[in-house]
Amino acid sequence: MSDNSRTILSRRAVIGALGIGTGLAVIGSPTSAADTGIQFTHGVASGDPQATKVILWTRALDLSDQAKNILGKWEISATEDFRALAGTGTFKTGPKRDHTVKIDASGLEAGTKYFYRFLVGDVTSLVGHTKTLPIDDTNIDLAIVSCSNYGQGFFHVYGEVAKRDYQAVVHLGDYIYEYAEGGYDNPEVLAQGRKAEPKTEILSLEDYRKRYALYRTDPDLLAAHAAHPFICVWDDHEVANDTWKDGAQNHSDDEGDFKKRQSAAFRAYMEWLPIRESDDTSAGKIYRTFEMGTNASLIMLDTRHIGRDRGLTYGEDLPMRTTAFHFAEDKTPVAVLDPAEVAKLPAASIKHITVPFLISKDGAKPMTDWEQVKVLDPAALPAGYSFIPDAPKFAKDVLGNAERSMLGTEQEGWFSGELAKSKAKDTPWQIIGQQLLIGKVGIPQLQDNEIDFTKSKFINAKLMGFFRMLGQMGLPMNLDAWDGYPAARDRVLADIKANANNAVFLAGDTHNAWAFDVADATGDKVAVEMATPGISSPGFESFLPADTKRTEEALLKVSPEMKYVNANDRGWMDLTITSDKVSAQWYFVSTVTKPEYEVSKGPMKHTLKGTHTLA
Template sequence: MTDHMTRRKALKLVSGAIMLLPIACSPLPSRQIIDLTFSHGVASGDPDQSSVVIWTRVSQSTVPVNVNWFVASDPTFKNIVSTGQYTTDKQQDYTVKVVVNALEPGETYFYKFVSKGVDSIVGQTHTLPVGHVKELNFAVATCANFPFGFFNAYEAIANDPTIDLVVHLGDYIYEYGVDGFGGETGKQLGRNHEPSHEVLSLDDYRQRHAQYKTDQGSLAMHARHPLVVIWDDHETANNPWMGGAKNHQENEGSWADRRAASLKAYYEWLPIRDPAKDGSQEEYWRHYKFGDLASLITLESRHTGRSQQISYNEHLSNIDTTEKAQQFLHSVVGAPNRNMLSSGMETFLKSELEESLQANRRWRIIGNQSVIAKSTSPKLDTPFFTELKNKLNADGLSMLEELSHQGKFDLPADLDTWDGYPAARERFYQVAKDAGVHDLLVLSGDSHSYWANQLFDNDTQSMGVELGATGITSPRSLMTMGESAMKSYDQLNTEHNKEIVWADGRHRGFIRLHIDHNSGHADFIAVSNVESRIYETNIIHSVDILNNGNMLKFDE
């Protein structure tokens, strides 16, 4: 993980990321036969220093089937280091998931599966390193909605040979039916959701995962790089909390049953380790250790501790004075008993931050679902937005009026983020401080927007920086008002909020993050198009992060 090409060479490769990255392998049967047998490709992930999960699915089987798997140190499989047989059946939806043990740390491996005499494509993966690690490169991805377009950003990630690991921050699938979010675009592109209705049952969630795994960009990325993945909300339903979800209604059955079905399908279809026999599906958090360079700790903030979201639908119309706004923020949003993380999650976080500090790692990276920086809506009383009111359709005008109301009274724009849980955010920072940590590098998803944020607790003590990833295909909802409006809003939002250094909600793509022992560098990489397979990639912004050993800040 330390021998990399120069960034300039890598950019040339990424900017031309149109074709799948080939991996040399032994002669295979025809492409058609492979596609029929392993049409959902291969994947790897959830690595540690001596093991990694490898995954595939036997796509055309209706009876139990034996699958042989092979792991080698070379792409031609002349040096096989581990092999075995796995029997899969309908109980796990014919998926195959193997934890390959007894591997060497910091090494590259190649893997494949064989069923009914047919070889899968060859995948490439890595174990985590030990000892001194010079540098690391992550691709940070989130929010891939199938109907909204092709996963071209995934393909660009696949074609970047400098990437060590893909960090996926959730919304790996979306639950909506063909009439839901993205449905109109899906009809135009021929990418309608399957099944066509909103997913509710185990079979529904399995079918939806299967559809997402057929995208060419997805197939390429999963075969090329190991994955660290966390769920957000749409893997189950929009904006869940402990007792339900915004997108779960009483006529849709038991919330507990729906959540259990969604998580079972998630564990089946992702290259992640299953819970321990006495563990729960919901308690999914990890600490990935990269020698002396970095810790990556992932959070679970949807199914184990979260309080119900506050809805502006129930409050905004009653907020017509500054005093009422402040009372709302203090007593309703800021109620001290509103949780984002469970006590078990917080305990794990504290102990792992302490371990990271004791191990003298230079970076403490947090894999986080929702944007954590403090922000409130800016005033939209500029001539641009005044004139815009006469040009918008009903949906755009409704959005502008709500944003204007929020801005008038300095209210947060999104109460599903940590802004809707300010007391929980302070507890998160206190956990870090109790562990002796003030240098968090938080990676966040969910917002369909790029962010570079500096983080402070309520006492204005620096807690680190945040990088927010935009959607792979999912657009920012504010784009309903048009690209110029989105650009103007981003500018006003940055000027209005101390913690926002830069923001962009107009593009879709991913972040490439490079870290070494002195500094970090993040490229915000946008794809020019998601509505066809022809696209280019461009770096629309970059930031450098200074690491002085106990504090992080952007290099201005």
């Protein structure tokens, strides 16, 4: 990244060019007398750069007749005056694809900066800036971003990214959020006009289109798109919270067929994001590789939609400890606590029954009185009694189930092949752009008096007590991340060990900044992970409100692979790749809930070729 002074396309310039703030027309909103004729309503964008081609995007419609298809022209040039064109052609768009335009501009020079624009009649779009990938050992600077929630805050991060010089912006997902107004936003931010469109949770193709159209009126996001090519993958919220291949936590039966919703979401994503389309992307396969010159292969994975099995939750999937009862004929069942005694009895006469335990300083004793067990109300246990999670059974049989997949068999195989191809070319770095933390995160043992439960919608003292106990049993904090798919993680890390030269995982999703040394199943350090904070979505501080320093200490203490965490701030990460070093420099913004903010430089971590660890 170069310094701030090299502003290549400022937020102000974009606002001026688009007339944002003075009545930008968005499809679905009433058309005023001024909003007539041809307009490029959502600026320009570029994406999926390769050495000789790049996707160019815009949205053009005739506001006087939105049912009409329109014809236009595109131009790309190495000079800002467009005198000599490196490429030009025509386009046609209309309501069938929500008036979006996508061009794959090819025949370009590698490692070159270009200007591009669109024209319909005498109406010209904003001029965008883009770059092709190099084919030599040029150093690569990437902005790594994720989790931009319109109703949670201002997109200052996009504005800052727009001002700086990058090869590309890598967006690790949660580009939009699907919630209804009031579902997952900040009242202080809503009061400043950042209201959801549509107001309901988005379910249909029209809904998803309108949500993208809303986000793309944000001047900071528009500026970032106009300034750099984006390389995007989706996380869960591009469809619905905590999604997997066949469903989502935030999808209920009364919201219709999930697959129909998912395909509507995928279609709107393809229409609105500058991603290269193919038969694969139509089928929802967006995992793909970018050769960043000779220094790095950027391998983008989909850890959400294409092959992921349902995520586990402690609420639904954690078995509780049982006690064996012997059911002898005509007799009251008797608890048998000694496993050796249980083994001697006929198996058919033994039932393992979930019972609560009396917890005292002497330990935990199961409830053994059958009369008491028989009439037990799990919601109203006698004083001192609790159900106890069966952590070893959960870890072995449920969490440890080798069949559970994160990537799906096809993507796992593809990933292995991409690593091997990159290694065969002697490419020093395999950068893996994906959503979820792969480093292991334990449950911080913060005490109740350290947590301000009044500030959290997610946790209370009872739940925290339960979490602390799970943590003491060695269970991970976030079952939605790779921690919830340990067998799949082991397979991926074994692959890294066998087939990569130097692997760097990128991650988003958590809204916080992290760095890890990542060890495989044998304990060998095989990769590092550098994770970017969210652009505006709230992070750990909203889940577990406590003194930030204490939270960070507590997280580091229970997570030996973790080398860095910022549990409080929104921002982004600059990734610089040279032939022998990859560095992450974190940046943070002072607030996302107010229009005025400051940027601060966070720490820098790097990894040297051959070390597989952070320095």
